[in-house]
Amino acid sequence: MTCIKRSAVPFLFALVAFGLFANAEARREIVPLRASASFSSRAIVNLWKMPILGTDTAPVYVLSLEPDFDVRHRVTTVELVLRRAGDSTSAPNLLDPTGTRHGLQAYDFAAADLSNGIGKSAYGQKREVVLKRLGLVVSIVISKATVSSVSATDFQIDELNLQVEVDNVKS
Numbered sequence: 001m002t003c004i005k006r007s008a009v010p011f012l013f014a015l016v017a018f019g020l021f022a023n024a025e026a027r028r029e030i031v032p033l034r035a036s037a038s039f040s041s042r043a044i045v046n047l048w049k050m051p052i053l054g055t056d057t058a059p060v061y062v063l064s065l066e067p068d069f070d071v072r073h074r075v076t077t078v079e080l081v082l083r084r085a086g087d088s089t090s091a092p093n094l095l096d097p098t099g100t101r102h103g104l105q106a107y108d109f110a111a112a113d114l115s116n117g118i119g120k121s122a123y124g125q126k127r128e129v130v131l132k133r134l135g136l137v138v139s140i141v142i143s144k145a146t147v148s149s150v151s152a153t154d155f156q157i158d159e160l161n162l163q164v165e166v167d168n169v170k171s
Helices: 006-026
Strands: 033-040 049-053 059-069 075-084 108-110 126-131 136-149 155-168
Touching: 033 049, 033 059, 033 075, 059 155, 075 136, 108 155
Parallel strands: none
Antiparallel strands: 033 155, 049 059, 059 075, 075 108, 075 155, 126 136, 136 155
16 A cells, blocks of 8 residues: 655645646636638738637637748648737647647648548538637638649649637537
8 A cells, every 4th residue: 555655745735736727727718709711822911810818808819820831932721720819929739739730630721632622622611629628619611712723733722711610618
């Protein structure tokens, strides 16, 4: 039988309390967001960005559309990104809870994937990302995606329109 020394009890109590506090912060309730998000390769300086407010009306997260360029500065992918309010643009995308993203994800909109039409893309027209740790669900509907061919095998995104909803996970 293992015994815990009395001197370790305050440390263990603090560790458990910190864990509970950190988890409570991670699951902060938000005011549900419903928005239209647009990207145009002709207006890259005006990228779409939208704050997500907590129930106390303070910004908790920022949702944005961010382009990814090829070596010729053509937009090959647009990524929907969720970050904590106040985080830098180099902070990780919270839509990828593992931090080890590999390959196409539901929040990625790749020109090559959309080249055969929205309905034939890997994740389809309607997509959902559930973030249990944050207590959020993100629903995405692609309403328009215009891509153009730049070679026999390469495409670029000209325009992308999304309907995005962010809500608290229902218990």
